[in-house]
Amino acid sequence: MRPCYDRDLEKLETGICSYAKACAEEEGLQAGFETCDVFPETVNDSACAELVRQEAKGCGRDYPQVHTAEYDFNDEILETAVDVFCGLARI
Numbered sequence: 001m002r003p004c005y006d007r008d009l010e011k012l013e014t015g016i017c018s019y020a021k022a023c024a025e026e027e028g029l030q031a032g033f034e035t036c037d038v039f040p041e042t043v044n045d046s047a048c049a050e051l052v053r054q055e056a057k058g059c060g061r062d063y064p065q066v067h068t069a070e071y072d073f074n075d076e077i078l079e080t081a082v083d084v085f086c087g088l089a090r091i
Helices: 006-026 046-056 075-090
Strands: none
Touching: 046 075
């Protein structure tokens, strides 16, 4: 599971663990859990995000979000991406 926010992850974990324990108890079993590869939510610094927005000048606004089935990397934007990062490096 990897929701956007830590609070949502906590709700999901609590709900799933409670449900699994209840199901196990009905069958006379015990359920145990452990977590691995925990990824905390990613929160961008608002000032840095604004710098990127200014430098990107609206690039990709009409393109699907990354990590969705609709996303297909557009190789034609590589030069623009390099220009954005070079612009950020100059700031």
